Amino acid sequence: MCLAIPGKLISITVQLDDTFRQGKVSFGGVVKEVNLFLVPEARVGDYVLVHVGVAISVIDEEEAERTFYYLQQMGEVANEIPD
Amino acid sequence: MKYLTEYRDPQQVSEVLKQLASIVTREWTLMEVCGGQTHSLVRNGLLDMLPSRITMVHGPGCPVCVTPASILDEAVALAMRPDVILCSFGDMLRVPGTEKSLLQAKAEGADVRILYSPLEAVRLAVENPSRQVVFLAVGFETTAPANALSVIQASKLGISNYSILASHVLVPPAMEAILADPDCVVDGFLAAGHVCAIMGTDEYGPIAEKYRVPIVVTGFEPLDLVQGIYMTVAQLEKGEHRVENQYARSVQRTGNTMAMGSIREVFTVSDRSWRGLGLIPNSGHEVKEQYAAYNARLRFGLSTTAVENDGGCISGQIMKGLKKPRQCPFFGTSCKPEHPMGAPMVSSEGACAAYFQYAAESAISE
Ligand code: SF4
Numbered sequence: 001m002c003l004a005i006p007g008k009l010i011s012i013t014v015q016l017d018d019t020f021r022q023g024k025v026s027f028g029g030v031v032k033e034v035n036l037f038l039v040p041e042a043r044v045g046d047y048v049l050v051h052v053g054v055a056i057s058v059i060d061e062e063e064a065e066r067t068f069y070y071l072q073q074m075g076e077v078a079n080e081i082p083d
Numbered sequence: 084m085k086y087l088t089e090y091r092d093p094q095q096v097s098e099v100l101k102q103l104a105s106i107v108t109r110e111w112t113l114m115e116v117c118g119g120q121t122h123s124l125v126r127n128g129l130l131d132m133l134p135s136r137i138t139m140v141h142g143p144g145c146p147v148c149v150t151p152a153s154i155l156d157e158a159v160a161l162a163m164r165p166d167v168i169l170c171s172f173g174d175m176l177r178v179p180g181t182e183k184s185l186l187q188a189k190a191e192g193a194d195v196r197i198l199y200s201p202l203e204a205v206r207l208a209v210e211n212p213s214r215q216v217v218f219l220a221v222g223f224e225t226t227a228p229a230n231a232l233s234v235i236q237a238s239k240l241g242i243s244n245y246s247i248l249a250s251h252v253l254v255p256p257a258m259e260a261i262l263a264d265p266d267c268v269v270d271g272f273l274a275a276g277h278v279c280a281i282m283g284t285d286e287y288g289p290i291a292e293k294y295r296v297p298i299v300v301t302g303f304e305p306l307d308l309v310q311g312i313y314m315t316v317a318q319l320e321k322g323e324h325r326v327e328n329q330y331a332r333s334v335q336r337t338g339n340t341m342a343m344g345s346i347r348e349v350f351t352v353s354d355r356s357w358r359g360l361g362l363i364p365n366s367g368h369e370v371k372e373q374y375a376a377y378n379a380r381l382r383f384g385l386s387t388t389a390v391e392n393d394g395g396c397i398s399g400q401i402m403k404g405l406k407k408p409r410q411c412p413f414f415g416t417s418c419k420p421e422h423p424m425g426a427p428m429v430s431s432e433g434a435c436a437a438y439f440q441y442a443a444e445s446a447i448s449e
Contacts, residue, residue: 003119003303004225004277004333006086019236028087035202038228038341047086049280049333052172052222053200054229056342057280057333059086064332071095071310 004051006059009044012036025050086332090304097132099309103316104134111319112138112268113312114261114404116254117223117275118145118432119303125437127305137316140268140404141434143257144275146221146250147174148398148426148433149357154250155180157385158219161248162193164383168211170204171219173197174430179423185219201233201247208237208245217379220247225277227251227368228342231349234370234377246379251368252355254278255286260363261403262294268404271315273301273308276330281346283338287326295324302330349374358426359399396425401434408435415439 007025014022048055162169189195208216297318301311355367370378418424427433
């Protein structure tokens, strides 16, 4: 139930009142209308984490890279991470 | 990066597992708090791949599983009213109430609708001005902001036919209830990543300190989970008990301030009954007085007293990590996903349903 899925913000469609701020988010090609009220910092091109139709966090690319760097340090990640 | 497939690479998972095996020197019992993590651990067969000295027990983090029968009864009573459209997340429909589930109410003619988002319920209220739209607002801290936002939107739109039946629960008080139990078996926790995306990680420091348990905020993909387990075990082996964040790509220490603000705007912390665990003080949300018009309990004058009787279901012991689903005498016999006796057999994030569904594919060790 607490499932939240990362998707790419491809456009902002409703901007008028922040409570209703909306955008289109692509989940591997499947595009859905998502509320953006909770992520005012989200820009087109960002990956956002979406839960029950609402974006709850902008995914931090640097931190994601760091996770893999940490794994590499453990001697884990042999190959480059594909983009 | 797509932030999904990268975290499912079996090669990397097995390398982390190798590292894990190399640091384990004794038996440890870890609890993953969130039902989404339970589902992922079981579905990906990770329980079978862990070193044998590590036992995972499955916590109370499935909102469907912990919603008490009394709230289902309230929802069923509302659904049976001809003026009401009762909306809910799909998972809630088969959860047994005292007499019937929402699915049974629907079969008897009640207008029960499955929605993906509470914001759709607001739209439904706009489209059906002559009906009362009620959203059964279950969920942890992850879902509370969306439910709050539905009330804020309805209030801004001046809608008078929308209300929510709040059944929110909070994770830290439940973790404390588990740790304070004298029979507690949990040595370390994987904290629920998406709850922390909202609330941040500060709430867990005092718990880690007081009960001397490591708490590692963890994501949901296989690589997240094995890394979270590795980090927890590494602390345990060193005798440490800190809060760490495996899921930093989505979780900031301070959480999401907009989301916390929305929760504070609409809800106030209240006592809450958990199915299987009983009443836990300050472990839920109720709608604030200021938004009383959107509180279905007040609007329809519902009374919340009901006797919880789960007919022998041992979900409480399972959620405390004291028993595994297969140790329940009803598992797979009188209790199956098609006719669940308890909520953990309903939702795919409930430990019982997760074990039942995937048992055929992988022999889950006890
Ligand atoms: S198997 Fe059924 S009765 Fe037993 S604990 Fe799980 S949900 Fe309850």
